[in-house]
Amino acid sequence: MAAAASSERLPRARRARGVARGRSRALVAASVAVALVVMLPVIVTIVQALEGGTGAALHSLDASSPRTLLLHTVLIALLASPLAGAIGVAAAWFVERTNLPARRLWTLLAVAPLTMPLFVTSYAWASIGTLTQGYLGAAGIIAFSYYPIVFLLVAGALRGMDPALEESARALGLNTRRTFFRVILPQLRPALLGGVLLVVLDTLVEFDAFVALRYQTFTVHIYAQYELSFSASGAAALSLFSIVVCVALLFAEARLRGGANYTRVSHGVRRPPARYRLGRATLPVLAGFLAGAGISVGIPVGTLVYWLTQSSRAGLEGASANLRYLWPATLTSVGLGLAGALIAVVFALPISLLAVRRRGRLATLLERSTYLSFALPDLVAAIALGYLTSHYAPGLYETVGLLVLAESILFVPFAVVALRATLGQIEPALEDSARSLGLGPLRAFARVTAPLARPGMAAAGVLVFAFVLGDLGTAQILLPPNMYTLGTEFEANASTVAFAAAAPFAAVLVGLAMLAAWVLMNRFGRVRSLGGG
């Protein structure tokens, strides 16, 4: 009897899996194509590095200064990533799970640092004093600019957590603190690890954040070397370092994460979890949020205001002469941002869909391959793409199109993260139902999944938009001659200490960044709710 039942069940299960496999074949193909495009700069860079012969490549790796500088980068990551993790988790918990006053405001201020242009932040920190120009400044900028990514992911995980888990822990005699460490924090591990991984990877190739500091990192060294020699193969050889480290980090994180991909085991009634009353802790917690916002948002905005109000008459006259560039620069930046966002979201869609629908080695591999865009400093990736197009696609070389492509490749991982956060909450059963009603996979996606995932697409787009606006490295290499963006204009003025002239460009950038943060706060990790927006 039992044997008969199981033999009956077996082919059915196999058939179901077969259907799923056929369905996702197109998705896999699209994801592989995207992964290849994203890996293009890495492949070209490896070829370039080995062009001068393996001996030369090894020689440049052997030099002691890049190794010291790599150590600098590692030191920054060692301080910045746990700091970003701790701030992100704490901020998310207080905002999502306590009765903290003015939660919307604090959420906005916790998201805003991510959309701020880093080179503006960098100049702002550099102008404070010598302490913030060195190691502490470098690690501080990274921690306070990237903790929002941890915040967003962890806040989403907290919202999705079954309150019954926490209640069961309380019923078993655990107080609030022990419940947090034994039940909540372990549930947050995938979100936390994912966020911290992004921070670490970004530190590895970060340039914009250190542009005004006096702390030499590996990437800064590559930029300097390139500016001295204009040797593409030299920069490429040095980049082998970061490629190796990036791949090693990706493997390490995969090992650390293991099979952990906690989803709700139970599907009981969704009940909003009770918020803890802060009581006497309200004031200290508010002070903490105020301090965090002061450091991450207050410093760049305050510096900007200072530049605008405290400049000399001569400086202001120079600034007003510059204002005629403001509008065209804004148009260019916004146009680049929109185009980059659109392409990045299109790139990210198949990969993030695959990642949430088909958990397995292939899906994970494809998803993580987009993270290889963190393997190269912007400059090196830009050089690689320039080299590639000048040789094989001259029509694209020195066009805006190439710059947009480069930017979208660079920021695809963030788009994937934002899309996953939303897509993961949409039950596959919905799409299955659409399929059962006769819709093909594309139409089922367009009519069911895409409308529900709209907030996630908006979040992904806005995130990339903000990053493109705040990007300097790629634009400096690939922007066609006689074009300029808000970023390049800011940098051109700021690097010659013409801060009053630089300030209006930064002001527009910061204004757009706050708008982006507003959208991000309302859309990241959300599914379109029933009966509205």
Add this chain to the structure above:
Amino acid sequence: MAGLVCEGLAKAYGGREVLRDVDLEVAPGTLTAILGASGSGKTTLLRVIMGFVEADAGSVRVDGELLAQAGRVHVSADRRAIGYVAQEGALFPHLSAGENVGFGLARAERKRGARIGEALALVGLDESYAARPSHELSGGEQRRVALARALAPRPRIVLLDEPFSGLDAGLRAETREAVLHALGEERATAVLVTHDQAEALSMGHEVAVLRGGRLAQRATPAVLYRTPVDVDVARFVGEANLLGGEARGGEVRCALGRLEVLNAGREGAVRVLVRPEQIRLSPASGNGAGAGEPAVAARVLEHVYYGADSVVRLSLEGAEGATVKARASGQELPGAGERVALSVNGPVVVFPAGSEQAGRP
């Protein structure tokens, strides 16, 4: 030995009353099932007892110890020593089954592991389950592990929130037995919340019917089923035929003949409750079944077959349009259109006439 006493519990959310003046007493070592439709306040009641929700009025005592008194005392959930089995178990997904069971134990006891094996055995799972990741367990196993987790620290009472929801019929019965066995072994005082009347009647030593936030009736399953306090409770706890009738001196005259009244004392127009299994069918062969009351003739409209038995819907002859349901053995089923004779077995319960509307929540 522990017992639970709730007095005058009330709770409102934004002006909407969810609980009103609820008194509940659970004797040591017994299981009380709280039966209510969705929205009746039963889960809120459980959460008030547990300490997840503070009541607006009333008190909760366990073992004579005051755990909650509105506005004055509120012992937090982690200090109540009350076991809690959430809907669908709520196992910690990052821990194995064994780690889940040991979760509430003191570190030393957790390390020793004896109690974990013991608790698993209580719910009918062997030691090999301890190492299994919780997401690999079946639905029924998850519920069992959740109960083992709640029982492991030897709580004073155990609260179960719809512990079998979402399980299919066979698994449900099996898991139900395992839970009853485990609770019995531990001599645990337990409160179970459910919307399933069969579950409440079969599991509870006592059943408390919650309706619109009020406790409508609390009694043993047999008393509740046989003598419900009103028409609504009668219908809620089981299939019911309600007929118009005229009561006089311990008897009632209705479309099913003259029947003995269990709750005598009411005279005049009444509603008569006749359970389907009280109605006996026999072939309509001229002079009826013989013993007792003269049989009433009826025609079979349809029947729903359940295997062991079946529910037959009948149209009564002589009473315009009146239909009743009878439960018949699955073996001797009359066909649709067939004429049969009915007789009623045992006394019936009567309610005041017109109470049907008034009794609605």
